[in-house]
Amino acid sequence: MKAALKKATRSIVLETGAAGLITRGFHWLYYQSGAWFENKFLGYPIYQCPLDLQLYQELIFRLRPALVLQTGIAEGGSLLYFASLMDLIGSPADALVVGVDICLTDRAKTLAHPRIKTFEGSSTDLHVIDRIMSTIKNQTGIVVLDSDHSKTHVLNEIALYKQFVAIGSYLVVEDTNINGHPVYSSFGPGPMEAVREFLRSDNSFVIDDELWKRNKFSFHQHGWLKRAR
Numbered sequence: 202m203k204a205a206l207k208k209a210t211r212s213i214v215l216e217t218g219a220a221g222l223i224t225r226g227f228h229w230l231y232y233q234s235g236a237w238f239e240n241k242f243l244g245y246p247i248y249q250c251p252l253d254l255q256l257y258q259e260l261i262f263r264l265r266p267a268l269v270l271q272t273g274i275a276e277g278g279s280l281l282y283f284a285s286l287m288d289l290i291g292s293p294a295d296a297l298v299v300g301v302d303i304c305l306t307d308r309a310k311t312l313a314h315p316r317i318k319t320f321e322g323s324s325t326d327l328h329v330i331d332r333i334m335s336t337i338k339n340q341t342g343i344v345v346l347d348s349d350h351s352k353t354h355v356l357n358e359i360a361l362y363k364q365f366v367a368i369g370s371y372l373v374v375e376d377t378n379i380n381g382h383p384v385y386s387s388f389g390p391g392p393m394e395a396v397r398e399f400l401r402s403d404n405s406f407v408i409d410d411e412l413w414k415r416n417k418f419s420f421h422q423h424g425w426l427k428r429a430r
């Protein structure tokens with residue numbers, strides 16, 4: 202009881218007190234600096250906050266997924282990161298990393314890792330999803346949504362891709378920080394608004410805020426959704 206109260210108080214102080222303001226300020230400053238846009242993994246640009254890459258590493262080690270599926274590949278750094286982690290932990294050879302992008306870049310086309318399968322087309326195009334399904338067979342695992350961040354597109358993606366999330370695993374709705382949460386306020390309804398709407402009508406996923414809160418912030422805060430059933 203005492204421990205729970207201490208934890209709750211700490212979380213309120215972090216979010217609303219001076220610490221919360223500093224965290225939001227730093228989050229905004231780091232995002233605005235564009236430093237994360239310069240990050241590379243094994244030479245491939247990876248448009249992620251390093252704090253979030255730490256969390257992906259922990260999830261992949263803990264869950265040992267048979268599949269990591271990402272919408273929005275860009276230059277391919279994230280796909281290579283996921284595949285390399287799966288190699289490091291000795292995942293079976295048939296554990297796959299699947300990516301889909303509306304337009305594959307020249308750099309992404311050079312990805313030559315045996316686990317990585319890429320698809321070109323819109324993530325919500327049913328023909329593309331059919332092709333993905335015939336590649337992954339019935340494998341499920343972690344799904345990461347990082348393509349078109351408009352609320353409508355993200356809601357469509359959630360509806361189409363939640364089936365690929367294993368029970369106990371994660372659907373990560375990325376960039377929930379945009380539209381003023383606390384960055385890029387002019388964006389309009391985006392991933393955070395999509396998450397809120399989705400969770401109002403679906404009880405098979407729960408927000409896992411414990412996962413990222415020790416790091417104080419995440420570009421995908423409140424977007425780490427755990428499949429409960």
Ligand SMILES: C[S@@+](CC[C@H](N)C(=O)[O-])C[C@H]1O[C@@H](n2cnc3c(N)ncnc32)[C@H](O)[C@@H]1O
Nearest residue numbers: 247248273274275279302303323324347348349
């Ligand atoms: C933020 S970048 C992805 C960054 C990448 N996941 C990473 O971690 O480095 C967004 C990508 O989504 C792609 N995209 C935009 N609309 C899309 C759509 N409807 N379907 C699939 N990909 C889309 C863009 O072409 C772009 O490469």
